Amino acid sequence: MTISAEEAARRPLVSDEQIEDRVADLIGRAIKRKWWILFLDENGVQLPMIVPVDGAPLVPDEAATEHSIEGLRVIMDEIGAAEVILVWERPTGSTVTLPDRVWASSMARAARDRGIRVRAQLISHRTGVRWFAPDDYEGHLEAS
Incomplete structure (x- = not known):
């Protein structure tokens, strides 16, 4: 089920389950490798802008991360976003991969x-969407 921008503006995303459902509705199953940025206001309401990012390296170096985070910051400032949701789309299985963890x-x-x-x-994968908990990636860079 696709949600309209008007409906999204009436429904704050207050739980993890609501976020996962929204991402499943908007992005769904993976088609190609890219990532997405969804923006929320200070009340957890999704703003009417979703940014797809194509052409990112499989594994980021510091320059790719810096470029990505700076672009994200500029957009947040322009639209008044308080927080973001990142979705890593790749048409493989639901298992977390090393590139997922590094990004x-x-x-x-x-x-x-x-x-x-x-x-x-x-993570948007070939059969759906899964939550990517901080326990799945935090500390990864320090450990490698």
């Missing part, structure tokens, strides 16, 4: 360093 960990760290609130990260 999620590097973006989470860079966002924290700049005071950007990442409300959630999810």
